[in-house]
């Protein structure tokens with residue numbers, strides 16, 4: 001029996017051994033990081049070491065890092081805590097942004113999945129109220145990387161703050177929070193080899209943010225509640241490993257190239273989303289014309305291969321992706337797209353097996369539909 005193949009790193013990545021060791025060591029010890037005695041001080045040290053590691057991965061100062069329960073909480077804290085009257089969010093944001101700001105004005109993207117700077121400029125000029133602009137650094141479904149430097153420049157010129165959801169970008173491309181000039185940035189541990197249920201919001205020095213939880217004064221009063229010491233320690237260890245692993249991540253582009261060449265050779269009608277613009281090296285999103293995403297997921301799962309469709313990673317339900325629709329995909333195209341996301345354990349043979357399995361399904365169901 002050949003081994004199961006995991007090609008769903010953007011949903012969650014395998015726990016790195018360094019993270020597992022750090023979590024186990026923290027769990028084996030008693031200590032509340034707020035206690036002044038030696039037990040507490042040891043827990044505090046784990047938290048502060050992790051803060052340094054996370055800051056180093058993102059090009060931030062340790063003081064900028066506020067630990068949260070994950071990317072979702074970081075996004076909510078940014079949008080609600082920044083206290084801006086007006087929120088502008090791109091059409092391709094994750095649900096944790098869209099649902100946190102249901103009344104937000106939307107910034108359109110082009111067919112390539114890149115936020116339209118002219119659309120953002122028009123929105124900023126139309127209304128002079130204090131705004132916060134939320135645009136993700138890299139999209140979870142297509143991997144498309146946004147021109148965040150230009151977005152920050154434009155937004156700041158109009159007095160607006162910028163929040164960047166970097167949950168998918170962190171650990172896959174180098175990030176320099178300070179150089180980018182964003183005011184806020186969300187990170188999540190489990191996308192880069194840390195545990196699920198821990199993340200961080202980076203807050204630029206001097207920016208006032210209002211805590212969304214009432215309770216103790218942890219995390220500089222921005223996130224009440226006893227710190228998840230083991231989770232945070234795992235996040236820190238994963239962040240250090242991910243930082244070292246950045247060159248290896250860039251090399252995944254060769255495997256992705258092979259994957260996309262293989263698919264295009266089998267199915268000339270396949271659309272690859274965001275292929276013409278800068279993307280994360282590990283992500284590919286493409287259609288099997290005429291074959292529903294669910295059908296593909298089930299058939300691939302039966303072949304021992306795990307991939308994902310649309311925004312399914314959060315709900316377990318497959319619905320046509322709002323990201324692909326925003327890129328101008330028809331309902332039929334969006335409903336026949338899957339996302340393949342590679343990672344540090346992905347091997348060339350696994351890509352060959354994926355192409356084979358996808359090709360077998362296409363020959364069975366897709367050729368007729370095409």
Ligand SMILES: Cc1ncc(COP(=O)(O)O)c(C=O)c1O
Nearest residue numbers: 070071072094140165167168188
């Ligand atoms: C772009 C993006 N933002 C935010 C999140 C939410 O992060 P978490 O799972 O840590 O709540 C995800 C996870 O799917 C994501 O892909």
